[in-house]
Amino acid sequence: MLNTFVYKQNNMSTFENTLDNPGVTVAALAVSHPAALSVFTKYNIDYCCGGNRSLEEACLRAGLNPDKIREEIFSSPAQPSSIPMRAEQWSAALLADYIVQNHHEYVRRAIPEIEALLEKVCAAHGNDNLWLLNIQQDFSDLAEELLNHMNKEEVALFPAIKRMEAHQDSGHPLADTLQAPITMMEQEHVIAGDLMKSIRGLSSHYTVPEFACPTYRVTYQKLKEFDDDLMTHVHLENNILFRKAGHVCNHQDNLANDQFTN
Numbered sequence: 094m095l096n097t098f099v100y101k102q103n104n105m106s107t108f109e110n111t112l113d114n115p116g117v118t119v120a121a122l123a124v125s126h127p128a129a130l131s132v133f134t135k136y137n138i139d140y141c142c143g144g145n146r147s148l149e150e151a152c153l154r155a156g157l158n159p160d161k162i163r164e165e166i167f168s169s170p171a172q173p174s175s176i177p178m179r180a181e182q183w184s185a186a187l188l189a190d191y192i193v194q195n196h197h198e199y200v201r202r203a204i205p206e207i208e209a210l211l212e213k214v215c216a217a218h219g220n221d222n223l224w225l226l227n228i229q230q231d232f233s234d235l236a237e238e239l240l241n242h243m244n245k246e247e248v249a250l251f252p253a254i255k256r257m258e259a260h261q262d263s264g265h266p267l268a269d270t271l272q273a274p275i276t277m278m279e280q281e282h283v284i285a286g287d288l289m290k291s292i293r294g295l296s297s298h299y300t301v302p303e304f305a306c307p308t309y310r311v312t313y314q315k316l317k318e319f320d321d322d323l324m325t326h327v328h329l330e331n332n333i334l335f336r337k338a339g340h341v342c343n344h345q346d347n348l349a350n351d352q353f354t355n
């Protein structure tokens with residue numbers, strides 16, 4: 094327990110988290126190889142809720158050749174990323190504050206904007222394009238889910254993680270009590286991921302039809318931005334912050350979930 098916050102940042106450069114390790118997980122590569130993120134996104138490889146799979150397994154499940162994907166990651170130039178540099182080396186307190194100030198604030202700003210756009214688009218095109226009404230309903234459910242979820246993180250979980258980090262040298266007993274709320278937050282990420290996945294499918298990956306008016310186009314663009322931001326947000330929590338808190342994801346649970354994949 095004393096070492097709960099001794100995050101394995103030193104292992105980031107060791108064999109364990111390299112492309113040469115056949116057992117390396119997608120989540121570990123997402124943290125240690127920023128260039129991998131664009132490849133994972135390109136091939137719809139889940140590095141958030143399903144990130145505890147090995148790269149081999151994730152590729153096989155997606156019908157991809159692991160060697161080809163490994164080669165593509167290896168040869169990909171580092172892309173400008175929405176993931177902050179070396180986030181895995183930040184303190185948990187700093188990372189939690191960053192997530193709140195960057196991602197939570199963005200979600201709160203974007204929700205009313207996207208809801209207003211969807212209202213307009215549905216009023217103009219909903220009768221002839223029924224999928225728009227389904228997207229509006231899914232987004233409404235997603236917004237409600239996320240607002241409740243972020244509130245729980247800000248009021249309860251993140252302060253508890255900070256307290257535990259601050260007391261790590263005195264053997265603070267909070268570590269065990271964090272397991273249940275972290276698991277709950279991960280399960281809520283899966284629910285949000287399901288809704289986002291549904292919106293992604295309904296919109297054919299945010300592909301606007303030829304007849305789309307400017308508002309329709311902006312709506313899909315904003316939804317895509319929201320999807321991308323949520324992916325980064327959940328990655329920072331599941332794969333970095335919660336692991337700093339000593340939580341080991343339940344591999345079996347993750348095997349059952351494909352929420353952030355295609």
Ligand SMILES: [Fe+2]
Binds near residue numbers: 196197243246326330
């Ligand atoms: Fe969050």
Ligand SMILES: [Fe+2]
Binds near residue numbers: 242246278282330
């Ligand atoms: Fe979260």
